[in-house]
Structures are given as structure tokens and as C-alpha cells.
Amino acid sequence: MAAVALSPNPDREAIADASNPIGLDGIEFIEYSTARPQALGQVLENMGFKPVARHRSREVLLYRQGPLNIIVNAHFKGTALSEQPVLNAVALRVRDAAAAYRRALDRGAWAVPAQVEVMELNIPAVHGVGTSRIYFVDRHKEFSIYDVDFTPIPGVDQHPPAVAGLHFFGIVQYIGNERTEDWTEFYRELFGFIDLPAEQRFGILPKGRILRSPCPPVSRFYIQLIEPEATVLDVEDDEGLHRIGLGSADVLATVAELSQRGVDFVESANVRSDARGALTKTQLGSVSFEIVHNQAGT
Missing domain, CATH: 3.10.180.10 (2,3-Dihydroxybiphenyl 1,2-Dioxygenase, domain 1)
Incomplete structure (x- = not known):
């Protein structure tokens, strides 16, 4: 991708919200x-x-x-x-x-x-x-x-409806050993993210630290920072974005609909679909989606 000219826009409000310094909106x-x-x-x-x-x-x-x-x-x-x-x-x-x-x-x-x-x-x-x-x-x-x-594309609906009201919930990011504080500071300083309290965790894979964007509730999203297991050697070179999180008001209904479309979900002793969330099986060696219980706009 390449978009907006880097010139001042006199029509925009110049006053910044201290809790949302760049006017982040999803x-x-x-x-x-x-x-x-x-x-x-x-x-x-x-x-x-x-x-x-x-x-x-x-x-x-x-x-x-x-x-x-x-x-x-x-x-x-x-x-x-x-x-x-x-x-x-x-x-x-x-x-x-x-x-x-x-x-x-x-x-x-x-x-x-x-x-x-x-x-x-x-x-x-x-x-x-x-x-x-x-x-x-x-x-x-x-x-x-x-x-x-x-x-x-000719003849294609430019705004197809979302399956079961799916919306962006966030992104999971894998990071190196003892890098949680570094990346937390990166997202906090540049964009105004805050740590999510432990009691507010989401989904079925709550490992690591979850950061909440300063967006209005209707466009809010999260970044989950996950370090390797303590027994794993340093993997800083393997840092990267790992999977997309999609919000759903009814996880099990969403799983049922996506399953009918041919999507397979992880069902194991440690991870299985329930009302809190679900995880698709990895495809093409790297592509997976996490479905998380979340009402759009909350």
C-alpha cells in the first residue's frame, strides 16, 4: 500500500485528547x-x-x-x-x-x-x-x-455483510524474551495504549499482556504481547505479528456458521471452542484466527 499527503489539514480540530493523543479510531x-x-x-x-x-x-x-x-x-x-x-x-x-x-x-x-x-x-x-x-x-x-x-471488481457487492457480526478485536504479537516492557512502552508512548487489568482478560488464550487502544468503544481493539516459554532460548529474531483476533457477540453461533463454511477449529485438551472464544486451525503454515466474545461497541 502506499495514501494521504503529509500536509496540514486546517479543517481538523487541533486540540488533542491526552488519553488519545493521535485521535486513534480503530x-x-x-x-x-x-x-x-x-x-x-x-x-x-x-x-x-x-x-x-x-x-x-x-x-x-x-x-x-x-x-x-x-x-x-x-x-x-x-x-x-x-x-x-x-x-x-x-x-x-x-x-x-x-x-x-x-x-x-x-x-x-x-x-x-x-x-x-x-x-x-x-x-x-x-x-x-x-x-x-x-x-x-x-x-x-x-x-x-x-x-x-x-x-x-465489477458486479461484486462492495460492502458484503459480516458473518455473525464479526469485527476486528485485535492482533496477537509474538515477542522476544523479556521484551514485554519494551513493547508495552512502544505502544503506550506512540499511540496511547494502556495495560488491560488481569480481571478484564478475554478469550480462551489469555497468556501474556493485553494492551487496550485509546479508541472510542465502538472502534476499540487490543494487542496481545506473548513471550516464548521460559524454557525456550532467545527468539527475538522471530518477533512478529502472529494472528488476527475477531470479535463476536455469540462465539458458538459464529463457530457453527464458520464450520459450515469449511473452517476447522482447534479442539484439544487445552484449547477448545466455548462461549469465551475459539481458535481456527492454522492453514497455509501461518494463518489462524481467534474468535473472542465481544459485543461490537463495548
């Missing part, structure tokens, strides 16, 4: 890169996503259901793409993308150089965990980034 999209876009596309379609648009100049597809946007990037940029899909980017909705970008750089974030083709938007981005990127998007209402960079 996730715009999550991006996978892969050398097998068709295989990943089938996994996404089983999960209820529909391909709705193609990038104008790159081998990139936009998949959507309800409020969820997932981008599948198979564009070769000089580095061989992995056979296993990689979660390589998260785009955050913010009040002002240029201001959010400058603030992140002022607080130590590393800029991602723009590689924009003719007639493409320039989306400012900083480096995230591993090789991932964090984009800042402020065009997500009447006019969106997809209106410029993507061409709708």
Missing part, C-alpha cells in the same frame, strides 16, 4: 503478503471475506466483510515473497495522518520510506514489530483510500 485494514494469493484468498473466503477490489497498479486484492478490510499483497518488490502468508502491516485510523506520523517520529519511531507510483496515495508509515509496518489513515469515511488506489 483499524482500517490488516495486510498479508504472500506468494500464494489465491490460496490465502480461499482461506479468507471460508472465513466470510469477499474480494471486492483490485489495486490499480500492483498485484494486491482487497477482501472485505462488514467493517473488516484485509489486503492480500502479492506484489513483488525485489524481495522474494514467502510461501507462507505473513502479517506484514496494520493501518490505523487516526484524526490526522500527517500529525500522527510526525508525533510517532518525534517519539523515536522509524520512518518507512514511501515507494509511491504515479496516481497512488502516499500513506505515511513507521516500522512495527519484525518487518511489519504501521500505517496512518485519516481518509476512511465519505472518501477512503480505496477510492484512489483500487478498482472495484
Whole structure:
């Protein structure tokens, strides 16, 4: 992906909320890169996503259901793409993308150089965990980034409904040994995330530390930081985004509907689907989704 010009916007409110310093308002999209876009596309379609648009100049597809946007990037940029899909980017909705970008750089974030083709938007981005990127998007209402960079697939509903009301709940991030405090500080300082109290934990896989975004309740999401087991040697080089969490008001109903669509869930002695959450079996060597009990807007 490439979006918003880095120029001041006089129409935006200049006053920042101290608890939400960049006006964070949810996730715009999550991006996978892969050398097998068709295989990943089938996994996404089983999960209820529909391909709705193609990038104008790159081998990139936009998949959507309800409020969820997932981008599948198979564009070769000089580095061989992995056979296993990689979660390589998260785009955050913010009040002002240029201001959010400058603030992140002022607080130590590393800029991602723009590689924009003719007639493409320039989306400012900083480096995230591993090789991932964090984009800042402020065009997500009447006019969106997809209106410029993507061409709708003819005859396809551009806003297919979500399976059982699914919505973004968060992202699980694997980190190195004794790196929890470092990453907590990263998300707290740059974006205003806060630690979630232990008694408010979600789902069936509550390991690690959970951070809550400062977004309004309707767009709130979470990042779960998970270190390796104590017996595992240092794995800092393996840090990265691991899986997507999807919120559901009725987990078991969602599991039943997705199962009918061909999605398999983990059912073992330690992990099994219940009213709190469920975990899909890993596909293509790296792709899994966690379903978490969560009412949208709470």
C-alpha cells in the first residue's frame, strides 16, 4: 500500500485528547503478503471475506466483510515473497495522518520510506514489530483510500455483510524474551495504549499482556504481547505479528456458521471452542484466527 499527503489539514480540530493523543479510531485494514494469493484468498473466503477490489497498479486484492478490510499483497518488490502468508502491516485510523506520523517520529519511531507510483496515495508509515509496518489513515469515511488506489471488481457487492457480526478485536504479537516492557512502552508512548487489568482478560488464550487502544468503544481493539516459554532460548529474531483476533457477540453461533463454511477449529485438551472464544486451525503454515466474545461497541 502506499495514501494521504503529509500536509496540514486546517479543517481538523487541533486540540488533542491526552488519553488519545493521535485521535486513534480503530483499524482500517490488516495486510498479508504472500506468494500464494489465491490460496490465502480461499482461506479468507471460508472465513466470510469477499474480494471486492483490485489495486490499480500492483498485484494486491482487497477482501472485505462488514467493517473488516484485509489486503492480500502479492506484489513483488525485489524481495522474494514467502510461501507462507505473513502479517506484514496494520493501518490505523487516526484524526490526522500527517500529525500522527510526525508525533510517532518525534517519539523515536522509524520512518518507512514511501515507494509511491504515479496516481497512488502516499500513506505515511513507521516500522512495527519484525518487518511489519504501521500505517496512518485519516481518509476512511465519505472518501477512503480505496477510492484512489483500487478498482472495484465489477458486479461484486462492495460492502458484503459480516458473518455473525464479526469485527476486528485485535492482533496477537509474538515477542522476544523479556521484551514485554519494551513493547508495552512502544505502544503506550506512540499511540496511547494502556495495560488491560488481569480481571478484564478475554478469550480462551489469555497468556501474556493485553494492551487496550485509546479508541472510542465502538472502534476499540487490543494487542496481545506473548513471550516464548521460559524454557525456550532467545527468539527475538522471530518477533512478529502472529494472528488476527475477531470479535463476536455469540462465539458458538459464529463457530457453527464458520464450520459450515469449511473452517476447522482447534479442539484439544487445552484449547477448545466455548462461549469465551475459539481458535481456527492454522492453514497455509501461518494463518489462524481467534474468535473472542465481544459485543461490537463495548
